[in-house]
Amino acid sequence: MSNNKKKGRNKLDFRSLWQDESIQKKTRITYDVIWNVILFFIIIGVVGLFFAGGVGAGYFASLVKDQPVTSEKEMKETIYNYAETSTMYFTDETEIGDVSSDLYREEVQLEQVSEHLQNAVIATEDENFGEHKGVVPKAVMRAVVQEVTNSAVKTGGSTLTQQLVKNQILTNEVSFERKAKEMLLALRVEKFLEKEEILEAYLNIVPFGRNANGQNVAGIQTAAQGIFGVNASELNLAQSAYIAGLPQSPFGYTPFNNNGSIKEKENLEDGIDRMHEVLDRMLEAEYITQAEYDEAMKFKINEETLADPKATAIGEYPAINQEVQSRAKEHIKAYLLKENGHTQEDLDKDEALQEEYATLVERELSSGGYKIHTTLDKEVYEVMNKVRDSYTENNWPWGRKQPSMQRVKKYKWILPFN
Numbered sequence: 244m245s246n247n248k249k250k251g252r253n254k255l256d257f258r259s260l261w262q263d264e265s266i267q268k269k270t271r272i273t274y275d276v277i278w279n280v281i282l283f284f285i286i287i288g289v290v291g292l293f294f295a296g297g298v299g300a301g302y303f304a305s306l307v308k309d310q311p312v313t314s315e316k317e318m319k320e321t322i323y324n325y326a327e328t329s330t331m332y333f334t335d336e337t338e339i340g341d342v343s344s345d346l347y348r349e350e351v352q353l354e355q356v357s358e359h360l361q362n363a364v365i366a367t368e369d370e371n372f373g374e375h376k377g378v379v380p381k382a383v384m385r386a387v388v389q390e391v392t393n394s395a396v397k398t399g400g401s402t403l404t405q406q407l408v409k410n411q412i413l414t415n416e417v418s419f420e421r422k423a424k425e426m427l428l429a430l431r432v433e434k435f436l437e438k439e440e441i442l443e444a445y446l447n448i449v450p451f452g453r454n455a456n457g458q459n460v461a462g463i464q465t466a467a468q469g470i471f472g473v474n475a476s477e478l479n480l481a482q483s484a485y486i487a488g489l490p491q492s493p494f495g496y497t498p499f500n501n502n503g504s505i506k507e508k509e510n511l512e513d514g515i516d517r518m519h520e521v522l523d524r525m526l527e528a529e530y531i532t533q534a535e536y537d538e539a540m541k542f543k544i545n546e547e548t549l550a551d552p553k554a555t556a557i558g559e560y561p562a563i564n565q566e567v568q569s570r571a572k573e574h575i576k577a578y579l580l581k582e583n584g585h586t587q588e589d590l591d592k593d594e595a596l597q598e599e600y601a602t603l604v605e606r607e608l609s610s611g612g613y614k615i616h617t618t619l620d621k622e623v624y625e626v627m628n629k630v631r632d633s634y635t636e637n638n639w640p641w642g643r644k645q646p647s648m649q650r651v652k653k654y655k656w657i658l659p660f661n
Contacts, residue, residue, distance in 0.1 A: 327612030363487035452497025472550035481542030
């Protein structure tokens with residue numbers, strides 16, 4: 244059979260199949276089957292999503308079931324309850340020094356903080372701060388996936404609000420339960436506080452490593468003074484970028500050792516690299532211009548730009564420091580006894596209560612943010628010290644040897660309190 248005859252027969256067969264609708268029926272059957280299969284999988288997928296969502300919601304609810312519902316008043320009291328360093332003063336308001344503490348902090352209002360610093364923190368820690376309601380779902384999901392898969396790269400999913408909750412209400416425990424509670428509370432914080440209030444609280448509580456005395460510091464005012472020797476309102480762009488980068492690793496990026504000395508050049512590099520990263524983010528977010536960025540990138544972190552150590556009360560006025568703190572503790576103890584309905588007689592009879600109040604008083608003095616004013620005249624005190632130091636053992640007046648510092652304190656010859 245020739246090829247032409249074969250082609251003619253194929254055309255006739257196709258025409259006849261089309262005319263009796265055999266092809267259409269077979270095609271329709273195939274199409275219907277495929278569509279039904281696709282529809283089945285779509286339905287399964289939607290049901291699966293709802294099921295997963297229900298399971299997720301149920302799991303979330305089980306994690307936060309023990310978290311009590313906090314009122315607006317309780318929430319604000321807890322958030323604003325951050326430790327603040329107490330300071331001692333001479334009668335003319337000159338500082339004697341800060342009361343010794345494990346953590347030094349001075350509260351500051353947001354309007355007293357450099358705009359560069361505010362922008363640096365937002366660009367670095369929470370670029371969506373102005374838009375979100377306390378939680379960014381996309382960031383949370385990314386963090387969960389990284390945690391489940393044990394990813395080497397951890398980008399984090401916490402907003403500034405969540406970090407505030409973690410530091411002031413919850414703990415640093417790493418668990419899904421703590422994270423769920425953190426998210427729930429962050430949503431409530433956003434309901435009760437304005438964005439400016441949240442940012443202000445965050446800047447007052449976050450740790451910033453060490454100051455030039457090697458002391459642990461928290462809060463932007465204490466960090467600005469302790470690291471660069473300026474107030475938070477005076478921080479320039481480069482200084483702001485450096486400080487804004489510290490919370491990621493406060494003691495890794497801090498420029499100071501625990502004795503107050505400046506780290507070796509190679510050990511400063513991590514903190515400088517972090518500062519450059521903050522500047523990159525600020526430029527990308529259009530908080531700064533290219534010219535400002537280029538100028539800030541030239542800033543050096545060294546002994547010329549960092550703060551000098553500050554004289555401390557315990558080093559410069561050891562006798563005064565001890566006496567003032569001792570008397571301040573008595574006043575604080577009397578106040579706490581009255582507040583709690585106890586008396587001195589109760590303490591005298593109960594050794595356990597004595598220990599409890601000793602701890603309470605110590606904690607209150609070191610972190611209560613007290614301004615302790617004395618009747619000590621700085622000029623008189625220093626003149627009397629000079630007079631004392633100018634005499635030798637053989638020419639001390641009244642035919643006596645020069646008294647020791649302990650004896651001076653005992654007889655209050657240098658501490659003219661009323």
